[in-house]
Amino acid sequence: MGHVDVDAFDSLLGDEGQALLSGLRDYDPAKELATATRLRRDHPPALVSAALTQATLRQRAVAKFGPEDAHRMYFTPNGVEQSTRTSVAAYRAARFAEFGVRRMADLCCGIGGDAIALARTGISVLAVDRDPLTCAVARANAQALGLAELIEIRCADVTDIDTRPFDAVFVDPARRGGRGRVFDPEAYSPPLSWAIEAARTTPRAALKIAPGVPHEAVPEDAEAEWISDHGQVKEAVLWFGTARPGLRRATLLPSAHSLIGTPHLPAPEPGPVGRWLYEPDGAVIRAHLVADVAARVGGRLIDPTIAYITTDELRPTPFATAYEITDVLPFNLKRLKALLREREVGIATIKKRGSAVEPEQLRKKLRLEGGNACTIVLTRSKGSPTMLLGHPA
Template identity: 55%
Template sequence: MDFDAFRELLTPRGLRALGEAEELVGADPVVAATKLRRTYDAALTSAALTQAGLRDRARAKFGADAGLMYFTPHGLEQATRAEVAEHRARRLAAGPGLRVVDACCGIGGDLVALARAGCTVDAVDTDPLTVAVATANAEALGLADRVTVTVADAASVAPEAYDVLFADPARRTSRGRTFDPLAYSPPWPVVLELVSRSRRACLKVAPGIPYEFIPDAAEAEWVSYRGDVKEATLWTGGDEERTGRRATLLPGSHTLAATGVRAVTGPVGRYVYEPDGAAIRAHLVGEVAELVRGRLPDPMIAYISGDEPIDTPWAARYEVDEVLPFSLKRLRTALRDRQIGNVTIKKRGSAVDIERLRRDLRLSGVKSTVIILTRIMDRPSVIICNPSPPA
């Protein structure tokens, strides 16, 4: 998106163009562009249609606020979902009045949540367009008096001058998404140097961050939203002890902390529990097994089995129909005998290609079931089961 075209979007004429573009979302792109070009030049037409499309996509992350906010494609992709940002801001700002420096603010999703939680936020980003977008978002949401956004490098901020350092390093390079913290922008060593000078720090990182990159003095929190692991947050400093592992489920703010409990191993019982991904990432399978009074059929696989139907937000529950050694022929026969025509296939610890298996099963029945491909005491196995929702 062109910087000058974006600035024009903020003028009365640009806002009219954007409003007309929003009415054309979903229409044929050529028809929409032709209609706007009758009134506006090519640059403003393109900017308005792009922004209208981004706002429409952003509703999944930002709800009603998306209709007032501004975005860039990469900024929207990396922006924190509003519910997750609000959870983090609530935890960070136990009381109003904190001064926060946001060292790589992007389009401003987190600074909005922090400002709404009562914080005063000074934010920086290296890209002038991104800074303009973040500034426009603070103004559009009535938060301009609590937020300042400037063009600067994260390495130039002075975290020691603030109560809290917040950082969300960019995880994209010219080649696309990166999973290597050393390729973050700013790179991980720069982020850790800023943390070393801060009183408190809150770092948003990818949920798959290699564990060796997590500082020993940090608490690592994995956050799941409606069963999808969205991110990890690293917390350091402050009055409370910041060590260990934690998982949080949203909505509902259910939190589970590491206690060091280890799950026992044992046979598959009447039920199988699939822990939420945040608990798995946080290495809290033992804690979930304790909640459901369960055991691990295989000590290396994050499926739990038990004999009681215990409700917990930390795991999906399935009622076991049959457990078989994995064999395509035997599984096909078992499903045919049950008149199964539709299967939900889950796997963990299995090398089986799910789509190829689905074709090879040649299902033709009228009923549905769930099959879990896994290992049980290191033997390839399949569990035929059915969802067992909370009572």
């Protein structure tokens, strides 16, 4: 994928660029060379290259932005990678709107995914980024989606912005450096400590951070929320100016079910594996709210170090997936193979937590055949390797 500069990008916004882009909507990136050769007969090479890059990025962006928006928007390779998916941005924007926010600053706005979601709730946004191409792309996106009235793009260093006139601030620091992902919050750009200070200058604020952030890095005056979408943990957000600082919350999209942690809840006692096994959502585990789910279902842990909950009666909860367990056995490959063959299991879902066995290697060794399905859970119970067989509730 070629590098696109601001001039080449701007040329895409003209009539010739727009005609090229609409012709490339269903373009096959595997045929890039043939397509480029054909288009270069009638169009300037720089424009063709910018259009092909954009067409490929739009296809990649469909997963995050949905087909309707993705094919109208513009992207940079980094922008597709780092932007918030629409479902998460819309959920967060709705929270800001509920707080009564009317004017806000979106710092490190990238290609404008969050600014768009905020503007769609009627909030007016100053969106700031220091990269000229990223700003040009964000401006084009506000225009393409009919939100230019509500979104002002400013190309500047976010640390130079006076945030005090705003009702709220949102900061999404870059969490990737030249060598890939950055895990130390002080190595974010700008650093988390700066973002926290900026958050405290306005009545409300949210900071997007990596979901793996250590809990001790969360300031006492912040509410920490971990968000998953369709079961995949997407991000953590530090909220400032909410009614309940110090709160931990796990939110599951698309349902928007939110589990709010009970302070100082003791860890549930471990006990034998019962008829039902619950696998908490990743956001629940990251938010350290496994004990809260156990309390809701009246469950116990299968092992003090493992995030699986078990009960003798089924009590469904949106915060965990339940499985009915038919067998609880010490881990033994021979025994497992014999059981699966006897039951004619050809389709297995293999899950693991606290086991050294690699699911894909195990699958090869099992050589499954048959028409029945089974869920195999490799884990530890009372400290020893255990295999649980069952199926989703």
